[in-house]
Amino acid sequence: MKLLFPLALLSVSLVGCNQNTSIGNDREARVDPAPTSAPIVAAGAALQNVESAAIKPETMSDADVQALGGKSGRCAIKLTEVGFPSFLYRQDGPGAIKLNGKLIVLPKSGSGRFEADDLLVVLRPVDEVGNAGLKAAEMIIVPPGAKEETGYRGYIQCFKGGKA
Numbered sequence: 001m002k003l004l005f006p007l008a009l010l011s012v013s014l015v016g017c018n019q020n021t022s023i024g025n026d027r028e029a030r031v032d033p034a035p036t037s038a039p040i041v042a043a044g045a046a047l048q049n050v051e052s053a054a055i056k057p058e059t060m061s062d063a064d065v066q067a068l069g070g071k072s073g074r075c076a077i078k079l080t081e082v083g084f085p086s087f088l089y090r091q092d093g094p095g096a097i098k099l100n101g102k103l104i105v106l107p108k109s110g111s112g113r114f115e116a117d118d119l120l121v122v123l124r125p126v127d128e129v130g131n132a133g134l135k136a137a138e139m140i141i142v143p144p145g146a147k148e149e150t151g152y153r154g155y156i157q158c159f160k161g162g163k164a
Helices: 004-013 062-067
Strands: 075-078 085-089 095-099 102-106 108-110 113-116 119-129 135-142 150-158
Touching: 085 119, 085 150, 095 119, 102 113, 102 119, 119 150
Parallel strands: none
Antiparallel strands: 075 085, 075 150, 085 095, 095 102, 108 113, 113 119, 119 135, 135 150
């Protein structure tokens, strides 16, 4: 019985822990100012003088998504089912990725292929469904001058008007 009260107190104190909608766990959304979007830059300029091995997809904030025109009619590749987008695209149009702190818009160059300035992103569906019901996908990134590709497994979430 003595153990029951501390456990109940602990569970009550953790009730709101999953309510922070900010990227990462290092900031408190109510205190810190709203983030501004990353600049939208051409692939060549964004990745100039950056070692290809250091290029990794970054999570887009809500401000980044709004700078790209919002989610409506688009699909997102998210590295976790409950995360923010790492790649945002239109089924029959361009996609966008955040690399090196910059948003890069990539024209569609084929089925599941987006490229500009020797940067290539390929999306491949995976025959798997996550715990939250989202379809799994692979996102392959080939930076300019890279000797090999880098692959990430994530999930596809389409928003109103978008199709997986």
